[in-house]
Amino acid sequence: GAGVSQSPSNKVTEKGKDVELRCDPISGHTALYWYRQSLGQGLEFLIYFQGNSAPDKSGLPSDRFSAERTGGSVSTLTIQRTQQEDSAVYLCASSYQVGETQYFGPGTRLLVL
C-alpha cells in the first residue's frame, strides 16, 4: 500500500513568511509524528498525535510552531514568521498505534532565506 507522503518536497521562503507543511500518514495509522532534521544532524522530536489530539507538544521549538490533525488522518505543521534557523528537513512518521513501529515520509526540505 501507499506509504507516508509529504508535501511540498521542497520549500523556499523568505524570512518572516508563514509556511504550511503537509503529511499524509499510512491509511489506518492512528499515531502521527513530526520531526526536524538539520543538515547532518539527528532527529529532533517536535510533536505527536494520537488520533486528532496532541498529548505531547513538548518538542515544538517556539510558539511560532503549531500543528493540527483533522479527521484522524492528514496533519499540517505551520511555522509562522519563519527564521533562517528554521531551515531543515521536516519529517513526518506514522504508526498503527502509539509506541509501535514508525514509518517515515520523504520529508519537506525547508529553506528560509
Added chain:
Amino acid sequence: GENVEQHPSTLSVQEGDSAVIKCTYSDSASNYFPWYKQELGKRPQLIIDIRSNVGEKKDQRIAVTLNKTAKHFSLHITETQPEDSAVYFCAAPQGAQKLVFGQGTRLTINP
C-alpha cells in the same frame, strides 16, 4: 524521560568486515528498540527491531542484541558491503509513546 546514547558517531570499516554500533538507554520500562538506516538525502527506514522478551534477533547480515540488565542494545552488520554506507539511528520508547532517537552513527564502508 528516556535518554538514548549512541556510539560511535562515525565508523569506518573495510568492505567485508563487521560493524557494531551500540546504544544505551535509561528507562528500564522500555520494551521496544528499533534501528533505522538513513541514506544520504533519503528518509529513515526501519531495518530491524527487537522487543524485550528476546535477547537477539537476526535478519540475514544484520543482527540486534539486547541486554536489559545493562540497558544497552547493539546493531551488528556482518560482511559489510558498500551499500551499507549510511547513517544509522537507534531508538527507544518514552512512556510507550514517542520514540527517543540516538544521535546517529555515520557508517562508511571502504572498498
